[in-house]
Amino acid sequence: MLVREMYEYSFIYEESTLAHTLYYLLAENKIALDDDVVEIDLNQVNHEKVAELVQRNVLGIRRIGIYSLKMDRKTFVFIYAGSEGEAIQFYRKSFHMNPLNCHEYLLDFELARGNDVISFREMRKEFERFPVVVGYFVKGE
Amino acid sequence: MSVVEKTFLGSLIKAEYLLHDTVIQPDHLESERHKELMRRMVTLKREGRNIDLLSFTTLPDLESFGGMSYLTELLSYADIKKFNDTETLILELWKEREKRNILTLAAMNDWEIAKVIAELDKINQSKMEDHTSIHQALLRIYEAPWEEQLHAKGVTTGIKKLDLMTGGFQGGEVTIVAGRPSMGKTDVMLHFAKISGWAGFLPLVFSLEMPEKLITSRLMASTGGFNRAKMRDPKRMLTQTQKKKWSDVIGDLDETNMQIFDGAGQTVAVMRAKTRKLMYEFPSKKPVVFIDYLTLIQANEFYGGNPHLQVTEISKALKTMAKDFDCPVICLAQLNRLVETRANKRPMMSDIRESGSVEQDADIILFLYREAYYDKDSEDHSLEMIVSKNRNGPVGTIKVNYNEHTGAIEDRKEQNSKSS
Numbered sequence: 198m199l200v201r202e203m204y205e206y207s208f209i210y211e212e213s214t215l216a217h218t219l220y221y222l223l224a225e226n227k228i229a230l231d232d233d234v235v236e237i238d239l240n241q242v243n244h245e246k247v248a249e250l251v252q253r254n255v256l257g258i259r260r261i262g263i264y265s266l267k268m269d270r271k272t273f274v275f276i277y278a279g280s281e282g283e284a285i286q287f288y289r290k291s292f293h294m295n296p297l298n299c300h301e302y303l304l305d306f307e308l309a310r311g312n313d314v315i316s317f318r319e320m321r322k323e324f325e326r327f328p329v330v331v332g333y334f335v336k337g338e
Numbered sequence: 339m340s341v342v343e344k345t346f347l348g349s350l351i352k353a354e355y356l357l358h359d360t361v362i363q364p365d366h367l368e369s370e371r372h373k374e375l376m377r378r379m380v381t382l383k384r385e386g387r388n389i390d391l392l393s394f395t396t397l398p399d400l401e402s403f404g405g406m407s408y409l410t411e412l413l414s415y416a417d418i419k420k421f422n423d424t425e426t427l428i429l430e431l432w433k434e435r436e437k438r439n440i441l442t443l444a445a446m447n448d449w450e451i452a453k454v455i456a457e458l459d460k461i462n463q464s465k466m467e468d469h470t471s472i473h474q475a476l477l478r479i480y481e482a483p484w485e486e487q488l489h490a491k492g493v494t495t496g497i498k499k500l501d502l503m504t505g506g507f508q509g510g511e512v513t514i515v516a517g518r519p520s521m522g523k524t525d526v527m528l529h530f531a532k533i534s535g536w537a538g539f540l541p542l543v544f545s546l547e548m549p550e551k552l553i554t555s556r557l558m559a560s561t562g563g564f565n566r567a568k569m570r571d572p573k574r575m576l577t578q579t580q581k582k583k584w585s586d587v588i589g590d591l592d593e594t595n596m597q598i599f600d601g602a603g604q605t606v607a608v609m610r611a612k613t614r615k616l617m618y619e620f621p622s623k624k625p626v627v628f629i630d631y632l633t634l635i636q637a638n639e640f641y642g643g644n645p646h647l648q649v650t651e652i653s654k655a656l657k658t659m660a661k662d663f664d665c666p667v668i669c670l671a672q673l674n675r676l677v678e679t680r681a682n683k684r685p686m687m688s689d690i691r692e693s694g695s696v697e698q699d700a701d702i703i704l705f706l707y708r709e710a711y712y713d714k715d716s717e718d719h720s721l722e723m724i725v726s727k728n729r730n731g732p733v734g735t736i737k738v739n740y741n742e743h744t745g746a747i748e749d750r751k752e753q754n755s756k757s758s
Contacts, residue, residue, distance in 0.1 A: 205391060208410045214491070220395060230392065256395060257405015322411060 198299040199231040199314070217250040218242055261327050262318040263304055266296035271336040275302070277321060278328035287328040342427045343372050348416035349424065350379060354389045355618035356418070362425055366432040375403050389500065419611045424451035436461045450750070459639065486719040493626050493666055496533030498749055499736045504702055505727055507534070507626060507666035511729075512657050512699060513631070514672040516690050516707030518678075521669045522721055524548065524630055525745040526706060528557055530668060531628050535594025540623035542616060543598045544609055546634035550600040557596075560745040562587035567743070583599065595623070605636045606655035612661060624665060629656075633691060653699040671696065673705075683712055687726055703727040 211277065213327035218239075222228045227241050250256075264284035266274045272298070278284035280297055288296050304318040320331065349656075350357050359378055362487065364376040372667045378397065379389045385391055394400070394409055417424070437458065444454045444520075492506025507513060509511040517523045531541040545553055554570045562583055568575035576584070597616055599609075609627070613741075617625055629635065637648035638655075660667040686699050697703065705724040712714045721740035727732045739748050 201392065204395075208391065208406045211407055252403065255400065257400040257403070257407060259405055259407045261407075322414070 198234045199230070200228055200232045200234055203234050204230070208256075208258065210270070213254070213256075213258045213260060214247070214253055215255050216258055218247050220256055221247050221250060225228060259322060261323075262304045263306075263331070265300050265302050267298045267336070268296065268333075273334040273336075275331040275334065276328055277317075277324060277331055283328055287330075314333050340368060340431070342424055343367050343369060344412050344415040344429065345417055345420070346424045346428055347372060347375060348412040348414065348512070349418050349421050350376070351389060351391060351394075351413050352416035353418050354379075354383070355387065355615070356421055357383055358618070359614070360421075360425060361536055362428055366428055368431065368435065371403055378403075382391060386588060398674055399727075415455075419605075419607050421614075422607065422610065424509065433461050446736060491541050493534045493624075494537050495530055497723070497736065497738055497747075500723060500725070502716035503731055503734060504728055505731065505734065507668060508625070508701075508730075510661045511666055512653075512660050513668045513697060513702040513704065514671050514690070514700040515668060515704045515706065516673055516683075516685065518673050518711070521706045521708060521711060522740055522742075522747075524556065524704060525560060526704075526721075526723075526747060527558065527628050527630055527668065527670055527741070528553065528662045528745070529747040531596055531626070532557065532561065532591070532594055534626045535596050538623065539618050540616065541594060541596045541628060542613055542625050543596060543628045543630070544604060544612075545598060545600045545630045546604060547630050549602065550566070550598045553600070555597055556745055557591055557729070559681040560741075560747070561591055561742075563744050565743045566745060595620070603634070603636045605638060606652060606659060607638065608661075610659055613659070613665075617663065625663065627663075627665060627667045629667070629669040631672060632696070647691050650695040653696045657699045674699075683707070684722070684724060697727065700727060701729040710742070721747065 200223075204216065204219050206212075207219060219228075221242065222237065223230070228237055246258075248282075259279065261277050261279055264276050264278055264281060264285060266276060267290050268274050274292075276284045276287055276290065278287055281301065285299050288299075299334060302317065304321070305316050307314040307316045310320075317331075324331075341668070350360070362376075364373045364380065366377060366498055367373045378394075382389050391406075391409060391413060394403075395406065397403075400406065433547055440454065440457045440461075444457070449457075451620065453572065492499075492501070492504070492508045492568075493505045495501055495504070515523055515526055525690070527543075536542045543553065548556075556566070558564065559566045559569050562574065563578060563582070572581075599612060601608075610631070611626055613627060632652065633645070633649060635652045637651050639648075639651065641647035641651075656667050656669055672691045673685050674691045677683055677685050677689050684707050687703060688694075689705075690696050690703075703726050705722075707722040707724060709718040709720070709722075719740060719742070720737040723736045723738065727733065737750050739750055741744075
């Protein structure tokens, strides 16, 4: 795999740390886009600088995950949010109560909708603003 | 933020050459973020840099475009095949917005009717580049009688008489080559393709019927004069002299720069996308589009299974493609079986399968007819090309020599080739 491909993947899968690390290495001319990834020497990375880049989010990677929040014994609410905390806060604001628990779900999880399956990653495109309530799941229905 | 704009920008990132020939200006987009993004693309392009995803990472204020997350999202919307439709949609949306804006302004400020109309007309000007006043048109031909005629640069057909009659294939024109099965349609098309390639054009062959392998072997057979039956096993069946010739023939064919697409069931939109891409890859060459054959092209709509309406749509789309790209489009067509029932089996325009619209939309219609096809004992090895429609010239019949075994087509030696 080339650095170029890895860099692109890091955007697609929103791996902020990896993307910023590569960004740092590229900016410092320590690697080139057409190098093979095995050549990357991670000892060259100045981790403080990368941490700062991630903090400032220079590349503007905003990870929106899918969270499942338990409402009662049977009902689960799915929320797109930037972090677990954000999801819980949004839940409180929307339902005026605390969730029983909160777990992050896989974005690539596929669910049936209509005659098709759709992954959470695909479905995310349908929303403009985050956090947002996606839907409910009722156990045993 | 509309999906259309996302698709548009996504396509631009995915295939940057589209930025060259899009009619959309940044201001046509609705969202401010998208406008700014497109302006950035234009600047990047002007600086001679790529506009792919990775070059965006070097922008200083990524956050204002929504960051890389948003850009990758845009990319996932890209749909190059529908680019033309996307453009139209964006233009329509833009016009709609402008119209509302003008009407509100007009109502608030109590404009006069004439002003409202004038303002509304301005919106339509974005699509006004197809306009020529008779003034300009006349100016252009003012000196024509005294000037050496810049020979209308048609694509030569390789057949002298046909060139004289039609002026070669012209940009923006659709030529239909029709004939009964195994009359030699594909051979004629490949002949035209070869010749245009050698003349410095870029032949794009969309073979919806035959796989690329067969096309190549036919090209080899007709160019090298090899018997097509021998091409099945060239190692054993070709003679020593023919084998010596082999690499020369390959060299010759390579110079045609022919591009073959053998996907089945392509739509005109797909062909447009591919043509556009190749036009970008070979900027100095003018493309010539060959399609084998008409009814195999997939229509965009099903029309309740009505082939007549499907073909109508396709033939219109072909004409628009020819005009938009200003390139010749040569499309093969089948004839229906009615021909066989007549005493004189020379085809007529109404014999083209499925639709009358083909007759209207085509600029030149060529029918192929071989005497030997019906009369197996005939010694006549000629192929008649019957020009039965020619928008800018005479009609008539041209006879060429056709070698059934190799598929080669060549001019006839001057003799009694004059016919009705």
